[in-house]
Amino acid sequence: MVKSAVLGYPRIGVGRAMKKVIENYWNGKATAEELQEVAKNVRKERWQTIQKAGVDIIPSGDFTLYDHLLDHSFNFGVIPERYVSQGMSLRTPTSPWAVVVRSRRRVSTSLPRRWASCEWLILFLSLDPTLADEISFDSNYHIVKVDHEPKTAFKLNNNQWLSEYEEAKALGIETRPVLFGPITYLSLVRKSRDSPAEFEPLELLDSLIPIYKEVLESLKKAGAQEVQIDEPILVLDKAEAYGDLFKKVYEALSPSIEFLKDLPIHALHLDLDREPKQLDEVLAALKPTKAGIELGVVSGRNIWKNDLKASKALAEKAVAELGADRVVVSTSSSLLHTPISLKVETKLTEQQKSWLSFAEEKCEEVAALAAALNGQESSLFEQNTKDIAARREFERTSDSAVRDRVAGITEEQLARKAPFPERRAAQKKHLNLPKFPTTTIGSFPQTKEIRLARSKFGKGEISQEEYEKAMEAEIRHACEFQEKVGLDLFVHGEPERNDMVQYFGEQLNGFIFTQLGWVQSYGSRYVRPPIVVSDVSRPSPMTVRWSAYAQSQTSKPMKGMLTGPVTILNWSFPRADVSKEIQSKQLALALRDEVVDLANAGIKAIQVDEPAIREGLPLRKADWDNYLRWAVDSFRLSTSGVENDIQVHSHFCYSDFGDIFPSIQRLDADVISIEASKADLKLLDVFKSYGYSNEIGPGVYDIHSPRVPGEQEIKDRIASMVKVLPADLLVVNPDCGLKTRGWKETEESLANLVAAARWARETYA
Ligand code: MET
Numbered sequence: 001m002v003k004s005a006v007l008g009y010p011r012i013g014v015g016r017a018m019k020k021v022i023e024n025y026w027n028g029k030a031t032a033e034e035l036q037e038v039a040k041n042v043r044k045e046r047w048q049t050i051q052k053a054g055v056d057i058i059p060s061g062d063f064t065l066y067d068h069l070l071d072h073s074f075n076f077g078v079i080p081e082r083y084v085s086q087g088m089s090l091r092t093p094t095s096p097w098a099v100v101v102r103s104r105r106r107v108s109t110s111l112p113r114r115w116a117s118c119e120w121l122i123l124f125l126s127l128d129p130t131l132a133d134e135i136s137f138d139s140n141y142h143i144v145k146v147d148h149e150p151k152t153a154f155k156l157n158n159n160q161w162l163s164e165y166e167e168a169k170a171l172g173i174e175t176r177p178v179l180f181g182p183i184t185y186l187s188l189v190r191k192s193r194d195s196p197a198e199f200e201p202l203e204l205l206d207s208l209i210p211i212y213k214e215v216l217e218s219l220k221k222a223g224a225q226e227v228q229i230d231e232p233i234l235v236l237d238k239a240e241a242y243g244d245l246f247k248k249v250y251e252a253l254s255p256s257i258e259f260l261k262d263l264p265i266h267a268l269h270l271d272l273d274r275e276p277k278q279l280d281e282v283l284a285a286l287k288p289t290k291a292g293i294e295l296g297v298v299s300g301r302n303i304w305k306n307d308l309k310a311s312k313a314l315a316e317k318a319v320a321e322l323g324a325d326r327v328v329v330s331t332s333s334s335l336l337h338t339p340i341s342l343k344v345e346t347k348l349t350e351q352q353k354s355w356l357s358f359a360e361e362k363c364e365e366v367a368a369l370a371a372a373l374n375g376q377e378s379s380l381f382e383q384n385t386k387d388i389a390a391r392r393e394f395e396r397t398s399d400s401a402v403r404d405r406v407a408g409i410t411e412e413q414l415a416r417k418a419p420f421p422e423r424r425a426a427q428k429k430h431l432n433l434p435k436f437p438t439t440t441i442g443s444f445p446q447t448k449e450i451r452l453a454r455s456k457f458g459k460g461e462i463s464q465e466e467y468e469k470a471m472e473a474e475i476r477h478a479c480e481f482q483e484k485v486g487l488d489l490f491v492h493g494e495p496e497r498n499d500m501v502q503y504f505g506e507q508l509n510g511f512i513f514t515q516l517g518w519v520q521s522y523g524s525r526y527v528r529p530p531i532v533v534s535d536v537s538r539p540s541p542m543t544v545r546w547s548a549y550a551q552s553q554t555s556k557p558m559k560g561m562l563t564g565p566v567t568i569l570n571w572s573f574p575r576a577d578v579s580k581e582i583q584s585k586q587l588a589l590a591l592r593d594e595v596v597d598l599a600n601a602g603i604k605a606i607q608v609d610e611p612a613i614r615e616g617l618p619l620r621k622a623d624w625d626n627y628l629r630w631a632v633d634s635f636r637l638s639t640s641g642v643e644n645d646i647q648v649h650s651h652f653c654y655s656d657f658g659d660i661f662p663s664i665q666r667l668d669a670d671v672i673s674i675e676a677s678k679a680d681l682k683l684l685d686v687f688k689s690y691g692y693s694n695e696i697g698p699g700v701y702d703i704h705s706p707r708v709p710g711e712q713e714i715k716d717r718i719a720s721m722v723k724v725l726p727a728d729l730l731v732v733n734p735d736c737g738l739k740t741r742g743w744k745e746t747e748e749s750l751a752n753l754v755a756a757a758r759w760a761r762e763t764y765a
């Protein structure tokens, strides 16, 4: 019999139950017991949903209040000294670790997002390193890394795997516990700042193995039949050097689980959604062993209905080679990156719903697939065949004008009319900005009033006219505010935006939106990504009315504000039938028209934000060039339709450009702004060593806390920037947008920023 499996399931609960209770707990409105109670119910609801869908192998141990990597650290007793000294006790497993982390800002969530979607397998073994080439970890999930140092000692502080396994068992549900393998765990955690330069957390492996043994033995004793050990690190380039480590670890663990003679694993899971081509080779390798194979055919990363007929054909190959008992059909990764259920969506049309599949539906898909392979094609399977055919038909008849426009993109459309020095001279005249010009990244505080007006407008409680009046009043206020603090290059403040991606998606053809399609980004932060369903185009201008209104309120130059094509795409669910390159270029053409319209409306500077460009990097270095080529081309396409005197800005939320510097330069933005003060100013060295030639605004203060930076502190920052970058290329701005801040601290901070810039003008005249 072919069985079905799911590797992991969303933890956020139907109706965002976890977010609500966790935030209430933080605010003192819920007790720890209430929090645990809700968590217990959510776990039960997940197991029962997966079971009801007919899935044979149900995951446990993959639940978390905040983040699963963080939980591993807590479970292994790795709690950095500074938390312990602040009242965190190792002996209170019921005190939610997440809460402690939240209140100590020091734990970083800055791991590149692409790492985060590392869920896999029983053991994902890539037999040929090139097999994994096309797999990429492009998810928006952040994992939380805890500091490890040479003296870090492990102990089984909380056996989450055993307790969840038993909790499910008590409900009559047999589950398969899921945990990161030790190599992936140690590869993902952070090395503490004070540890010696040559130290790598992986050196702690020997002392971690006994903890894994303890966990596995306890599970065995409790009756667990299988354990899912995720070692996604195997698909990274660097894992090629880890062969011996894997042998060592899995041989050491083998007495604890039932291992095979030839391979120290019992079954191998493959992500066949990302790389179906690897199947043949893996089948050939497994055939002479007793190992089973788990076919990850139902995508855990996208929201598209699986083509069950095609998956069945693929699985039949495996059945023919290994026999049905050695084959399991499953999801390609945990379903953590998908929304929970399509059934709660009331605004999507029947046609749109027929294209999609969220976590609950994906469980039904793997079950239907296993049933079909066992000779029982369900009605769901038949319906699926019809829906897939209809979707293919829709894809063929999408917007041909847009596709033709992409096909007709010329080299000239990818470049500004003149090189930077010439543009710079034209912009100097046009904008007339002082040296060390001051500006902000775009958003101003999104106050309760703004959100209330938006929600009232959404519910039809206020008219379009009233809503627009309210937004205009906000923009006027932003302009007056900027006059008052004395900034040079203004912004309108983005009050009309719910979200920097959704706002554009809602105005473009080709996107649809869910009402409740929340996906966890980290902790209690969830996002609701737009879905690209067809060719993208811009029916009418999107931001011109607001930017033009803002410009009419001041004689200072106004900076238009757009989200870039790569960021819109990376923070959405892309369509699966057309490459990301094509989708990105369609977006770029729509934005290009917007940029031209802004310029025609008298806007002299236009910022196109690309904070997601770096995190979209593919997993394997070999694929970087291709990605960077189309990503940079998309940016250039969107920004190069204007005359030389228009100043094009771009913003990135980080400054760690070491490995992609040539691409940053090739964007050829007139001004870039980066987050430099939160990180280390040292990161600017790369700009110096590569000789960055355009203007640059390394953020002078961190906007993630209400703390007001002193004038002297900002002067000091500027002084250290002048040491690495030419003074006449420097722009003075905060690290990022100010939408999460209050007006009071914003005013004080920006006043200090302006004073420091004035000082710099005199000092470095
Ligand atoms: C995450 S980057 C945000 C850029 C945007 N323009 C803002 O100021 O909010």
Ligand SMILES: [Zn+2]
Pocket: 441, 611, 651, 652, 653, 654, 675, 735, 736, 737
């Ligand atoms: Zn930013």
